[in-house]
Amino acid sequence: xxxxxxxxxxxxxxxxxxxxxxxxxxxxxxxxxxxxxxxxxxxxxxxxxxxxxxxxxxxxxxxxxxxxxxxxxxxxxxxxxxxxxxxxxxxxxxxxxxxxxxxxxxxxxxxxxxxxxxxxxxxxxxxxxxxxxxxxxxxxxxxxxxxxxxxxxxxxxxxxxxxxxxxxxxxxxxxxxxxxxxxxxxxxxxxxxxxxxxxxxxxxxxxxxxxxxxxxxxxxxxxxxxxxxxxxxxxxxxxxxxxxxxxxxxxxxxxxxxxxxxxxxxxxxxxxxxxxxxxxxxxxxxxxxxxxxxxxxxxxxxxxxxxxxxxxxxxxxxxxxxxxxxxxxxxxxxxxxxxxxxxxxxxxxxxxxxxxxxxxxxxxxxxxxxxxxxxxxxxxxxxxxxxxxxxxxxxxxxxxxxxxxxxxxxxxxxxxxxxxxxxxxxxxxxxxxxxxxxxxxxxxxxxxxxxxxxxxxxxxxxxxxxxxxxxxxxxxxxxxxxxxxxxxxxxxxxxxxxxxxxxxxxxxxxxxxxxxxxxxxxxxxxxxxxxxxxxxxxxxxxxxxxxxxxxxxxxxxxxxxxxxxxxxxxxxxxxxxxxxxxxxxxxxxxxxxxxxxxxxxxxxxxxxxxxxxxxxxxxxxxxxxxxxxxxxxxxxxxxxxxxxxxxxxxxxxxxxxxxxxxxxxxxxxxxxxxxxxxxxxx
Amino acid sequence: xxxxxxxxxxxxxxxxxxxxxxxxxxxxxxxxxxxxxxxxxxxxxxxxxxxxxxxxxxxxxxxxxxxxxxxxxxxxxxxxxxxxxxxxxxxxxxxxxxxxxxxxxxxxxxxxxxxxxxxxxxxxxxxxxxxxxxxxxxxxxxxxxxxxxxxxxxxxxxxxxxxxxxx
Numbered sequence: 013x014x015x016x017x018x019x020x021x022x023x024x025x026x027x028x029x030x031x032x033x034x035x036x037x038x039x040x041x042x043x044x045x046x047x048x049x050x051x052x053x054x055x056x057x058x059x060x061x062x063x064x065x066x067x068x069x070x071x072x073x074x075x076x077x078x079x080x081x082x083x084x085x086x087x088x089x090x091x092x093x094x095x096x097x098x099x100x101x102x103x104x105x106x107x108x109x110x111x112x113x114x115x116x117x118x119x120x121x122x123x124x125x126x127x128x129x130x131x132x133x134x135x136x137x138x139x140x141x142x143x144x145x146x147x148x149x150x151x152x153x154x155x156x157x158x159x160x161x162x163x164x165x166x167x168x169x170x171x172x173x174x175x176x177x178x179x180x181x182x183x184x185x186x187x188x189x190x191x192x193x194x195x196x197x198x199x200x201x202x203x204x205x206x207x208x209x210x211x212x213x214x215x216x217x218x219x220x221x222x223x224x225x226x227x228x229x230x231x232x233x234x235x236x237x238x239x240x241x242x243x244x245x246x247x248x249x250x251x252x253x254x255x256x257x258x259x260x261x262x263x264x265x266x267x268x269x270x271x272x273x274x275x276x277x278x279x280x281x282x283x284x285x286x287x288x289x290x291x292x293x294x295x296x297x298x299x300x301x302x303x304x305x306x307x308x309x310x311x312x313x314x315x316x317x318x319x320x321x322x323x324x325x326x327x328x329x330x331x332x333x334x335x336x337x338x339x340x341x342x343x344x345x346x347x348x349x350x351x352x353x354x355x356x357x358x359x360x361x362x363x364x365x366x367x368x369x370x371x372x373x374x375x376x377x378x379x380x381x382x383x384x385x386x387x388x389x390x391x392x393x394x395x396x397x398x399x400x401x402x403x404x405x406x407x408x409x410x411x412x413x414x415x416x417x418x419x420x421x422x423x424x425x426x427x428x429x430x431x432x433x434x435x436x437x438x439x440x441x442x443x444x445x446x447x448x449x450x451x452x453x454x455x456x457x458x459x460x461x462x463x464x465x466x467x468x469x470x471x472x473x474x475x476x477x478x479x480x481x482x483x484x485x486x487x488x489x490x491x492x493x494x495x496x497x498x499x500x501x502x503x504x505x506x507x508x509x510x511x512x513x514x515x516x517x518x519x520x521x522x523x524x525x526x527x528x529x530x531x532x533x534x535x536x537x538x539x540x541x542x543x544x545x546x547x548x549x550x551x552x553x554x555x556x557x558x559x560x561x562x563x564x565x566x567x568x569x570x571x572x573x574x575x576x577x578x579x580x581x582x583x584x585x586x587x588x589x590x591x592x593x594x595x596x597x598x599x600x601x602x603x604x605x606x607x608x609x610x611x612x613x614x615x616x617x618x619x620x621x622x623x624x625x626x627x628x629x630x631x632x633x634x635x636x637x638x639x640x641x642x643x644x645x646x647x648x649x650x651x652x653x654x655x656x657x658x659x660x661x662x663x664x665x666x667x668x669x670x671x672x673x674x675x676x677x678x679x680x681x682x683x684x685x686x687x688x689x690x691x692x693x694x
Numbered sequence: 695x696x697x698x699x700x701x702x703x704x705x706x707x708x709x710x711x712x713x714x715x716x717x718x719x720x721x722x723x724x725x726x727x728x729x730x731x732x733x734x735x736x737x738x739x740x741x742x743x744x745x746x747x748x749x750x751x752x753x754x755x756x757x758x759x760x761x762x763x764x765x766x767x768x769x770x771x772x773x774x775x776x777x778x779x780x781x782x783x784x785x786x787x788x789x790x791x792x793x794x795x796x797x798x799x800x801x802x803x804x805x806x807x808x809x810x811x812x813x814x815x816x817x818x819x820x821x822x823x824x825x826x827x828x829x830x831x832x833x834x835x836x837x838x839x840x841x842x843x844x845x846x847x848x849x850x851x852x853x854x855x856x857x858x859x860x861x
Contacts, residue, residue: 013804015767023764198752214752214789232754262752290750290757299761 021240023303031305032314034236037075038068038293039318041093044105047322048125049271056330057110058124062090063267067197068292070233070261072097073243074167074195080132083162084151084436086144087127087134090197091167095127095134102325104129112332119472120335125270130474135436138463142172145181145194146426146460150433152190154441156254157415163250167195170260171202173216177459180426185256186223187421193246194258197233199265204278217260225255233261234292264290343473344507348560349529357522357558357605363551369543371517371552372404372482372524376444378554379528380412383442386528387434388412389420390427390446390482401449402484402543424448424457428481432464435477442528444480451485451537452494464533465508480527484540485513486579486630487678492669496678498578498631498662500537504608504640510560511607513537515581518550519605522558530560539579547582561609565618569600572624572692575615575641577604580628580660580679587685597692607637615641616649623654626691628684633661655694660687696861697723699737702746703758704728708781708838709746712849716744716779719853729758734765741774742860744811747798747833748781753790753824755797769805776802777811777856778833779849784820785840792835796824799832809833810859811852817844 016022023031045065051058064071067090075097078085087094092105104116108127111120117128117136128136137144148166155162172178173196185192196217200207213219217228227249231242239261246257264287268275275284300306351357366374380386388408392401394417399406409417420427424447431443447461448454454461461481468476487496500511512527512534514520520538527534542548566581567588576584581603588599600618604611619625625645627638642657660679667677698720702713717724727736729746750756755763778799782792799809812830818837825831834852836845 013800015801015804016764017767208786214787218789235760262754264751295757295761299764302761303764 016237019237019241020244021237023237023299023305026237028305031300032310034072035296035300035306035311036314036318037097038072038093038296039315040102040321041071041096042068042293043318043322044102045092048109051110052271060089060123060270061109061125062270064090064092065266066199066264066287066292067233067261068093068296069236069239070195070197070231070243070259070263072236073239074165075099076240077243077247078165079162080134082160084133084135084148084155084164086137086148086164086166088137088141088144088168088172089123089125089139090169092125092127094167095129098134099132100127100129100134102322103328106325106329107332110329111335112329113335114332118470121472122470128471130471136467136471136475140459140463142168142175142178143429143459143463144168145178146429147433147436148192148194149181149185149188149190150430150435151437152185152192152256153188153430154434154437156190158437160437162191163247164192165195166192167197169202170196170198170207170216171205171210173219174202174210177425177429180421180423181429182220182223182226182256182258184421184423184426184430186226189225189255191250191254192256193250194256196258196260197263198260199263201265201269203269203273204275215260217258220258226258227255228258228260230260231262233263234290234295236292236296266291343469345510346468346476346531348510348532349526351526351557351559353555354522354557355559357519357562357564359518359553359556361551361553361556365549366517366552367544367546368517368520368538368548369402369404371521372538373399373406374552375521375524376405377408377411379525380408380416385438385440386416386442386444388417388444391420391422391449393417393446394419400446402540404482404538404543405446424454425460428457428460428464428479431479432460432467432477435479436475439476439478439531442478442480444482444528447481447483449484450491450495450540451483451499452497454483454499461503461509462506465506468508468532476531477533478531480524480534480536482536482538485537486539486541487667487674488541488579490669490671490674492674493666496667496674500535500607501631501636503535504637508533509608510534511537512560512605513539513578513607514605515539515542515578515603516548516550518552518556519558519564519603521552522556523605525557526559537578541579542582558605560606561611562606563611563614564603564605565600565614566603567599567601569598569622571598571622572600572626572688573618573622574599574601574626574628574688575604576601576628577607579630580684583679583681583684584628586681587688590681590685591688591692595689595692597688599688610641612644612648615645619645619649620652623652624691624694625653626658626660626687628660628679630678631661632664633659634664636661655691658687658691660684696741697725698742698744698860699725699727699740700744701727701729701732703730703756705730706746706748709748712779712836712845713746715846715849716853719850721857729762732758732762734769738769743774743776744856745776745778745798746780747778747794749787749790749792749794752787753793755794759794759798763801766801766805771802772806774807775810775860776807777859778809779836779852780825780833781836781838782823783839784818784837788821791818791820791823791825792831793824795831795833795835796826799825811856813848813852817841
């Protein structure tokens with residue numbers, strides 16, 4: 013039996029200076045934790061505050077074992093003492109609480125009580141509780157690959173383990189064997205919901221007891237020494253074994269969940285007395301005195317010192333600058349890679365045409381040869397001679413190895429979430445993911461995609477997820493609801509994501525190169541019906557680049573403008589040719605290539621020339637990109653229009669599987685031709 | 695029989711009720727000590743002990759004993775007899791039912807003490823308990839939440855057993 017006195021940390025054996033420093037940190041944290049609601053009462057801010065009282069032991073321990081700039085830490089919204097213990101100052105905490113421009117987490121952009129200091133690897137995390145578990149796994153993957161020598165610590169409440177993405181994270185860390193510690197701070201409640209209504213096991217860590225390569229540690233999160241010993245042991249184990257661990261810390265929640273919750277509505281007085289009885293700070297103070305490791309005078313002096321620190325921090329934070337409203341457009345999307353060789357995204361190369369799929373494969377391989385900090389994963393992307401369902405990544409694993417090109421589990425959210433996390437390890441890393449086998453299967457990743465889309469803005473430009481998300485998109489293959497639909501209309505509403513959708517091999521290669529070299533997120537939609545279609549094959553210069561937001565006039569014309577992208581570009585070109593042959597009407601067909609950002613200039617120039625516009629896309633007319641483009645034209649070129657703006661797209665239905673249904677739903681050359689004719693005759 | 699120390703938290707409710715009952719049933723000399731105010735000097739003079747060790751939270755020692763453990767660890771308890779009773783909840787805390795009884799028993803035994811007052815598991819239904827030793831609990835386990843009506847009978851039987859086992 014191992015006695016407490018034989019462990020690394022204990023009331024008798026721990027150095028007095030360290031004991032008093034812990035007391036100071038705990039007193040500092042609790043003083044701010046107790047004062048935080050006052051800021052809201054005085055209408056100063058901190059409208060979201062989740063008090064940590066009752067979690068003191070484990071939070072102190074997490075912060076103490078964390079080595080800044082070597083380890084990575086993902087605290088959750090209740091982790092105030094964690095970050096104080098890791099070194100953040102009282103002033104930094106209050107700056108975050110009252111959302112000042114100098115808040116190191118987000119400059120007042122993110123919710124209060126979401127503490128971060130990215131320069132120390134204390135990450136800015138979402139309020140979707142527990143979703144950073146996936147980021148932690150991605151960071152741990154990079155930590156292992158680059159032999160960083162540290163660990164990644166992901167902290168969350170026990171109820172957030174109910175989230176499916178947390179399961180995905182722990183499963184992935186177990187199969188990939190990554191150096192990450194998941195800390196579950198178990199206070200028994202998810203807001204007002206008792207933990208028995210979250211999962212059957214009282215200790216949710218037990219749900220993972222069957223996971224291979226994973227070790228589970230338990231501790232009393234209310235007790236400083238037990239928490240310190242277990243966190244220390246867990247870190248040593250993870251470092252030595254390069255495998256993941258869970259630390260399940262039993263805590264109590266002394267106060268309500270947050271300042272919008274009233275726990276007296278669902279907890280009786282007996283329970284509140286019971287948890288208050290085990291106040292970890294009061295216990296620690298008693299222990300210091302009982303075992304004569306500190307005197308009352310010494311502790312009182314620290315109490316007074318902390319009061320003065322917090323008072324001074326409060327004064328300084330109050331006069332700190334507020335965020336400038338003019339700054340709202342800063343850091344929405346990072347500046348992209350700028351092409352000096354092909355600034356207009358055009359070329360005159362006349363070599364042998366490549367199919368679209370060949371162009372993508374060659375570009376990926378060229379970029380991976382050029383930049384060793386590139387990685388690719390997704391479902392089904394690498395097994396012997398197979399490289400994705402359409403073989404876009406064929407032979408990449410053979411050439412670049414399993415550490416850079418590998419299969420992901422069937423967990424779309426995990427694919428995106430770990431891309432986010434891996435990006436956090438270093439800004440030089442570029443990740444390419446196949447977000448799902450088909451774009452229609454990408455919806456489970458929405459949680460991570462949405463979160464990742466605002467990371468750059470939310471962190472006030474301190475973190476840019478540098479990810480190219482490839483998705484085989486669109487119909488005309490008889491794939492039905494899960495293989496033939498489009499998703500760009502829904503996703504273009506998310507600020508922070510670039511969306512490109514090429515129609516030809518050269519543009520696909522050029523846009524992919526630009527995406528991989530750029531910082532930020534690019535949703536790269538590939539018209540799968542065109543992968544091997546000779547219509548989309550073109551000569552492709554080896555170094556071709558297409559800037560974002562630059563359209564390409566695929567067919568010049570004078571009588572009407574056709575704005576399109578992806579599969580329908582080819583249908584529009586066919587329809588334009590028929591129109592010319594049958595009616596001598598000259599239609600200008602513009603391949604937008606890039607939907608976000610959009611080439612407003614080329615659109616306006618064409619509209620001013622023709623006065624008539626039809627917008628064609630495969631996605632639904634209702635809610636499709638065409639609606640935004642039409643609104644833009646009306647606002648900016650209304651006086652040049654000689655006819656209403658017309659649109660052609662899918663019906664407001666899912667795409668049916670039977671080819672008869674698909675044909676009735678998707679645009680085709682005939683529908684486009686008829687609309688162009690109607691427009692011309694108007 | 696030597697003087698017996700009965701140690702429980704004077705601030706407690708259920709543990710104190712049990713202590714009162716034990717005191718009432720005890721024939722010999724018994725000294726009541728407050729677990730919240732325990733020192734080595736107060737603890738050591740006895741040979742026979744009855745300790746109240748209810749389980750807190752998900753299988754933890756109560757505050758009073760938890761804070762005394764660092765002092766306890768330095769003691770030699772050889773020759774001393776310990777009987778432990780503890781409250782638990784076999785329905786809501788079925789995975790760690792009365793764990794604290796077992797945690798305390800382990801420590802006392804390691805320090806040289808002898809545990810007496812084992813009781814049968816019969817009549818209880820739970821998943822796991824650190825208080826379980828084979829087909830017995832290493833003490834008296836009471837469940838106020840679910841089997842309060844059986845408390846009296848269980849206490850009476852246990853006290854009679856202790857009278858025989860204590861020296």
